[in-house]
Amino acid sequence: MNIIEAYQKKVDELLATVRETQMDKIREAGKMMADAMCAKKNIVIHDTGHIINGEMIQRSGGLIAPQHLRYYLVTEDGGLVTPEFKAKNLNMEGMAELVYRCSHMTGEGDILFIGSVSGRSDQVVDLALTCKSHGVKIIAVTSLDYSSQVKSAHTSGKRLYEVADLVIDNCAPLGDAMMELPGYEMPFGPASGIAAVYIMWQVYAACIEEMDKRGLKPGILKSSNTPGGDEYNLKLEHLYQERGY
Numbered sequence: 225m226n227i228i229e230a231y232q233k234k235v236d237e238l239l240a241t242v243r244e245t246q247m248d249k250i251r252e253a254g255k256m257m258a259d260a261m262c263a264k265k266n267i268v269i270h271d272t273g274h275i276i277n278g279e280m281i282q283r284s285g286g287l288i289a290p291q292h293l294r295y296y297l298v299t300e301d302g303g304l305v306t307p308e309f310k311a312k313n314l315n316m317e318g319m320a321e322l323v324y325r326c327s328h329m330t331g332e333g334d335i336l337f338i339g340s341v342s343g344r345s346d347q348v349v350d351l352a353l354t355c356k357s358h359g360v361k362i363i364a365v366t367s368l369d370y371s372s373q374v375k376s377a378h379t380s381g382k383r384l385y386e387v388a389d390l391v392i393d394n395c396a397p398l399g400d401a402m403m404e405l406p407g408y409e410m411p412f413g414p415a416s417g418i419a420a421v422y423i424m425w426q427v428y429a430a431c432i433e434e435m436d437k438r439g440l441k442p443g444i445l446k447s448s449n450t451p452g453g454d455e456y457n458l459k460l461e462h463l464y465q466e467r468g469y
Contacts, residue, residue, distance in 0.1 A: 239418075
């Protein structure tokens with residue numbers, strides 16, 4: 225068996241499925257981004273730890289407007305693993321309100337992209353519910369096949385796709401991995417990261433198309449490793465602060 229060729233075929237099929245099923249949602253997300261830019265509102269991206277955060281923010285050839293939302297809770301605490309410790313409710317609900325207040329999001333008109341393949345974690349759902357309650361529009365990049373077959377860890381019982389204003393399906397299967405390999409217990413090759421990046425760059429392209437229709441040009445970053453790159457990007461940053469794109 226040629227595993228490389230089999231993997232290539234699976235990726236081709238995945239991206240074709242995205243094109244065949246998600247283009248209306250992708251174009252809608254691009255228009256929502258353009259609306260937010262024109263209104264000088266925040267566009268924020270939060271990913272649960274795979275690719276979107278690293279790929280979509282501050283990249284040469286990418287848009288300057290989208291920004292990170294990253295936060296951590298670190299408790300440096302060693303001790304005994306007692307029955308009382310195991311019985312604690314260790315979910316992250318309630319933290320999202322503080323995250324929202326500490327972020328640059330101001331509510332109505334802002335956009336929050338959330339990437340989560342399963343969309344079931346208490347942290348992700350709580351963030352979506354909290355920011356939505358403040359008027360932020362939530363765009364989810366998630367797997368409907370996967371998420372619909374798992375139980376939410378949030379006390380509301382909701383999954384991300386049931387909270388978001390717009391859902392773009394990354395078309396990943398349950399468990400995320402795409403390929404069954406003979407002799408291996410677990411499948412190989414997660415779909416969600418590749419699909420999510422493919423989706424998000426198309427969303428950016430749709431946003432540029434929409435801005436072009438309005439006679440506007442959003443800032444596209446230059447590589448800092450090329451002559452004049454840092455100076456060019458600094459000018460873009462000033463423009464972004466003035467106009468929102």
